[in-house]
Amino acid sequence: MARPMVMTLFPDTQAFAQRSTDAQPALSVRNLTKRFGNEMVLNDVSFNVAEGESLVLLGPSGSGKSTTLRIIAGLEQPDSGEVILHEREIENLRARDRNVGVIFQNYALFPEMTVAENIAFGLKIRGVSSRKRLEVVDRLLEMIGLGEQRNKKPRHISGGQQQRVAIARALAYEPEVLLFDESFSALDPHTRVGLRREIRQLLRKLRVPALFITHDQEEAMELGDHIAILNKGRLEQIGTPQEIYNDPQTEFVATFLGAANVLKGEWQDGLICLDSGYYVVPPHEAFDIHITDGERVKIIFRPEDVLLSTIVGVAESPYHLGEGEVTEVKFTGATEAVTIRLLNTQLRPSRPQLVTSISEPKGKEFFIKALRTKWDARRIRLSPGDRVSISLKSHKLLRGEC
Amino acid sequence: MNAVAYQNSSVKKKRHFDVAKPAGISLVVLAMMPLVIMPLLSIFIFGFSKGPIHFWEALVNPAAIFSLKLSLITSTVATVCNVIFGLIAAWVMTKYEFRGDSALMIIISLPTAIPTAVAGFALLLLWGPFGLLGRFLEDTDWQIMFTTAAIILANIFVTFPLAFGTIKPAMENFDTNLEDAAETMGASRWQTFRYVVLPSLRSALITGALLTFARSIGEFGSTIMVSGNMMMKTQTAPLYIYARYNDGDVEAANAIAIVLAIISFAIFSLIMIFRKRLER
Numbered sequence: 001m002a003r004p005m006v007m008t009l010f011p012d013t014q015a016f017a018q019r020s021t022d023a024q025p026a027l028s029v030r031n032l033t034k035r036f037g038n039e040m041v042l043n044d045v046s047f048n049v050a051e052g053e054s055l056v057l058l059g060p061s062g063s064g065k066s067t068t069l070r071i072i073a074g075l076e077q078p079d080s081g082e083v084i085l086h087e088r089e090i091e092n093l094r095a096r097d098r099n100v101g102v103i104f105q106n107y108a109l110f111p112e113m114t115v116a117e118n119i120a121f122g123l124k125i126r127g128v129s130s131r132k133r134l135e136v137v138d139r140l141l142e143m144i145g146l147g148e149q150r151n152k153k154p155r156h157i158s159g160g161q162q163q164r165v166a167i168a169r170a171l172a173y174e175p176e177v178l179l180f181d182e183s184f185s186a187l188d189p190h191t192r193v194g195l196r197r198e199i200r201q202l203l204r205k206l207r208v209p210a211l212f213i214t215h216d217q218e219e220a221m222e223l224g225d226h227i228a229i230l231n232k233g234r235l236e237q238i239g240t241p242q243e244i245y246n247d248p249q250t251e252f253v254a255t256f257l258g259a260a261n262v263l264k265g266e267w268q269d270g271l272i273c274l275d276s277g278y279y280v281v282p283p284h285e286a287f288d289i290h291i292t293d294g295e296r297v298k299i300i301f302r303p304e305d306v307l308l309s310t311i312v313g314v315a316e317s318p319y320h321l322g323e324g325e326v327t328e329v330k331f332t333g334a335t336e337a338v339t340i341r342l343l344n345t346q347l348r349p350s351r352p353q354l355v356t357s358i359s360e361p362k363g364k365e366f367f368i369k370a371l372r373t374k375w376d377a378r379r380i381r382l383s384p385g386d387r388v389s390i391s392l393k394s395h396k397l398l399r400g401e402c
Numbered sequence: 403m404n405a406v407a408y409q410n411s412s413v414k415k416k417r418h419f420d421v422a423k424p425a426g427i428s429l430v431v432l433a434m435m436p437l438v439i440m441p442l443l444s445i446f447i448f449g450f451s452k453g454p455i456h457f458w459e460a461l462v463n464p465a466a467i468f469s470l471k472l473s474l475i476t477s478t479v480a481t482v483c484n485v486i487f488g489l490i491a492a493w494v495m496t497k498y499e500f501r502g503d504s505a506l507m508i509i510i511s512l513p514t515a516i517p518t519a520v521a522g523f524a525l526l527l528l529w530g531p532f533g534l535l536g537r538f539l540e541d542t543d544w545q546i547m548f549t550t551a552a553i554i555l556a557n558i559f560v561t562f563p564l565a566f567g568t569i570k571p572a573m574e575n576f577d578t579n580l581e582d583a584a585e586t587m588g589a590s591r592w593q594t595f596r597y598v599v600l601p602s603l604r605s606a607l608i609t610g611a612l613l614t615f616a617r618s619i620g621e622f623g624s625t626i627m628v629s630g631n632m633m634m635k636t637q638t639a640p641l642y643i644y645a646r647y648n649d650g651d652v653e654a655a656n657a658i659a660i661v662l663a664i665i666s667f668a669i670f671s672l673i674m675i676f677r678k679r680l681e682r
Contacts, residue, residue, distance in 0.1 A: 073586050095585040108583035112601035121597070122587040173588065 024087055026051045026209035027072070027177050032081035034067055034233075041067050042078070043233040049177070049226075052207035054200075055238075056224030058214060058257065063230040065213045069179050072211065074098045085176050101170030105182040107162045109154035115165050116141065116150040122173035140168040143202075160191040167199065171206070178203075178210040184219060196222050217257050221245075229253045248396060254300045261306070261368050263299040263342075267291045271345070272299070276365050278344040283319045283397055291399065301395040306370035308338065308388045310380055319392045324368060326386040336377040338370040340388060445663060449656040460657035468634050469642035470661060476550060476638065477618035480557035481565075485611050488565030489603075496573045513562040521559050522627025525552070529628075548630035553638060556624035561617045565610030572606030572680065605679040612676065616669040620662065 025048035034042040042064045049055045057065040070076035072083055074095030083091040090098050109118050119140055120133045128136075141147045144164040149157050154165065163183065170178060184192045200223060203210050212223050220227050221241045228238040229252070237244060237253045248254035251262055265274035272282050283299065291297065299321075324340035342365070368390065382388065449457055460466065491510055495503065513521065529536040529546040539545060546552055576599065584594040600607075622640040629636035631645065639658050646655035 073582075075582050075585070095582075096588045096590060098586070099588070100586055102583065102586045104579050104583055106577070106579060108577065108579040110580060110584075110598055110601075112604070113597075121584070121589075124597075125588045125593055169587070 025049060025084075026053075026086060027211065028082075028084040029068070029072065030082040030084070032068065032071060032083070033079050034064070034071065034076070035079055040233050042071075042081075045081070045230070045233070045235045047228050047235065047238055049209045049211060051209055052203075053225045054203055054210040054212060054223055056212040056214060056220040056227045057230055058217065058220040058224075058227055059230035060215055060256070062232070064233040065215075065230050066181060068230070069102075069181050069211065069213050072177070073100050073102050073179055099173070099176050101173070101175030101178045103163075103166045103170055103178065103180045103183045106186060107154075107166040107183075109162055109165055109169070111154055114151050114153060115146060115157065118154065118165055119169045119172050121169065126173060136172055140172055144168050158191075159187050160195055163187065163195055167202075171208075175208070178208055180210065180212040180214075182213055182215070184214070185216070192219075199223070220257070227257070229256060231256070246394070248300065249398075251298055251300060251398065254396065259303050259369065261299075261301050261303065261366075263366055265297060267293055267295045267297055269293060272297055274342075274366060276342075278342060278366070280322045280342070280345055281320065283392075283395060286397055289399075295399060296401055298398040299395055300398060301392045303337070303369040303371040304335075305393040305395065306338075306340075306368060307391040307393055308340070308370060308372065308376075308380065308382065309391065310382075310386065310388060319395055321390045321392055324388055324390050326382050326384050326388060327367065328384060329382055331377075334374065336372045336374070338372060338382060340368045340370060340390060342366040342368055342390070442663065445656060445659045448652070449660045452653065456653055457657050457660070460654045461661070463654060465633050465637070466642060466654060466658055469637050469639045470658065472550070472553070472637065473619050473639040473662075476553045476557055477615050477621075479554050480561060480618045481611050481614045483554075483558050484561055484614050485565045485569075485607060487562075488567075488569045488610055489607070491566050492570040492573045495570060510566055511563045513559055514564075518560055518621065518623030519627060522556055522624030525556055525559060525624070525628050529555075547628055548632070548636060550636065552628040552630075553625055553636060556628045557618040557621055560621055560624050561614045564613045564617055565607075568610035568613065568680075569603060569606045572603050576602055605676050609673060609676040609680060612669050612673045616666060616673070619665060 027049040029048075030046050032042050032045040033040075045064070045068060047055065057068060059065045067076060071078045071081075071091070072085075074090070074093060074097075078091060081091065082089060085098065085100070110121065113121065116137050119137045123133045123136060137150070138147075141150055144167065146157070146161055146164060146168075149161060154162055157165070166183070167178075184196060187195065196219065212219070214220055214223075224241060226238060227241055227244050229236045229244065231250075231252045237249045239247075244253060244257050248257070248260070254260040255262065263272070263274055263280065265272045265280070267273075267282075267286075268279075270282070270287075271279045272286075273279055280299070282297075286297070321342075322345040323343045325343060326338060327341050328337075328339040330337040330339075370390075495507060495510075516524075526547060527533050529539070529552070531537070531540060531547070533547075536547065546555065580598050580602070581594050584598045589597065620640055621638075622644070625638055626641055626644075629638065629641065631637055631641050633642075633645070637645065639662055643655045643658050643662070646652075646658075
């Protein structure tokens with residue numbers, strides 16, 4: 001052991017609480033880079049996890065999130081970069097010397113050991129006496145509510161129970177960080193939601209830093225104090241769930257976490273010429289920054305931020321995007337989903353007034369997805385073919401190709 | 403569609419008496435009678451034909467007892483060696499990719515294809531008095547051929563791939579996540595192997611050991627070449643059966659044959675049990 005183990009009896013939150021007074025992040029990953037052959041799996045990834053905080057690495061498969069976890073756990077070597085766990089550089093340590101707890105995707109419980117033996121394994125390896133091991137196992141079993149299953153083999157308990165055992169097993173030796181590798185994906189939705197809540201409460205209580213790996217945005221929102229979005233080995237954005245959702249910095253972030261409309265085009269003479277050949281009016285803030293003609297821009301907005309009105313040309317919110325034609329209305333219960341074909345907005349040559357015209361698009365037409373509350377749906381009833389004015393309650397203007 | 407077709411076929415089977423079924427079963431049983439069942443029955447019938455006392459006397463003959471003991475000991479040693487070897491070989495062949503790994507795989511599996519007499523002969527040519535290596539032993543006190551060591555060596559050679567063959571698939575099926583898990587929990591390689599890998603391989607190890615032992619204890623072809631077939635010295639149970647029979651002492655041969663058959667039945671039943679566990 002590179003570091004003397006403080007073997008307090010679990011769940012003694014003292015040790016965790018003490019660490020949390022430090023201003024230093026509990027886990028710090030710096031400039032992590034990893035290639036498999038020619039493929040760049042991780043490209044200069046850096047992030048911190050504060051004491052007692054949970055960070056979710058969210059990304060599609062192949063984004064490098066699992067590799068990041070395996071590097072932190074010591075199961076994979078980075079090409080370059082540092083992993084710092086409680087001010088200790090660990091990237092060159094063997095996995096067994098790092099004192100991390102990993103909850104694997106399939107839980108990786110030892111099939112030939114009982115539930116109790118699984119939980120005790122980390123302590124047994126550390127040479128803890130059998131009497132103390134028993135005490136810790138008893139407490140953990142009580143905590144996860146599986147006291148009666150203690151002598152069962154993992155295959156004889158349910159998936160949710162296996163998950164709890166995996167967590168108890170990782171907690172038993174008081175790791176300095178918990179790493180969850182897609183740990184909920186194998187569970188049925190009902191069990192998953194319940195377990196997530198339990199784990200969230202448990203982590204709050206123990207104040208042990210945790211890193212979750214997932215591709216499930218709902219899971220990310222619920223579990224993460226912070227979310228880091230990974231795409232093709234790059235960290236696109238890191239922030240609180242609110243920040244990520246409300247203020248996405250890239251198109252990928254906007255579309256991966258939640259649904260989003262993305263209008264792409266280029267700046268032309270004070271209007272945005274969309275790739276379809278249609279024009280839309282830019283948002284106000286576009287005029288505060290200098291955008292040159294021909295520069296690529298994107299307007300990104302969430303379906304629930306779309307405001308529809310039948311009075312053509314009247315802006316109901318800060319940003320009036322233009323006009324459209326309803327093509328589909330779908331009632332889904334709590335909300336109504338409306339699809340609108342965006343129409344062309346042009347400047348009438350004689351007067352600087354905006355008009356909307358229907359003309360053949362040059363490229364693929366843009367269809368806008370809107371979500372309306374029951375209240376709005378009842379107030380302004382829409383059906384396919386209706387002309388509507390489209391305003392946005394909230395939007396994001398991105399420059400360049402990001 | 404499928405369901406309908408299936409129903410039709412089952413109806414058809416019920417309506418028409420299918421001659422092929424009873425005829426097929428009878429044919430198989432009839433073939434088994436002279437090939438397997440009757441020969442096995444006859445050793446028991448002949449063995450006990452002159453009463454249990456004769457059987458017992460043939461059995462407690464010192465040379466008979468010695469041959470049984472020798473067979474058990476040499477088979478046990480060969481089994482232990484080949485299980486350990488099989489475990490290591492399976493580990494290497496599963497974990498690592500290297501140049502020539504398929505060639506090594508063929509060499510490990512080769513002994514199954516080689517006739518046992520050829521195997522014994524090959525050992526003689528290597529370790530025998532004029533053998534490639536044996537000639538260097540000639541002037542020393544160390545002798546391998548015509549000793550217990552030779553029998554063990556022949557057994558190892560002949561049963562070489564058996565344990566490996568059962569352990570390797572089990573090792574391939576082993577979830578490497580478990581090793582990762584053990585490692586992150588602080589286990590060393592040895593601890594991981596000892597507490598996590600080995601318990602998962604238990605059924606495969608036992609099956610492999612039983613197969614090796616069953617094959618060893620009945621080994622004749624290679625043993626007769628390398629052992630010298632010396633009574634009370636290097637005569638194993640199968641050699642004893644052959645020698646007694648050649649001397650016209652059918653009862654003595656028969657008594658040991660019965661013991662060997664019973665041991666084989668027992669091992670076979672155990673193998674069936676552990677095979678089932680392996681499949682689980």
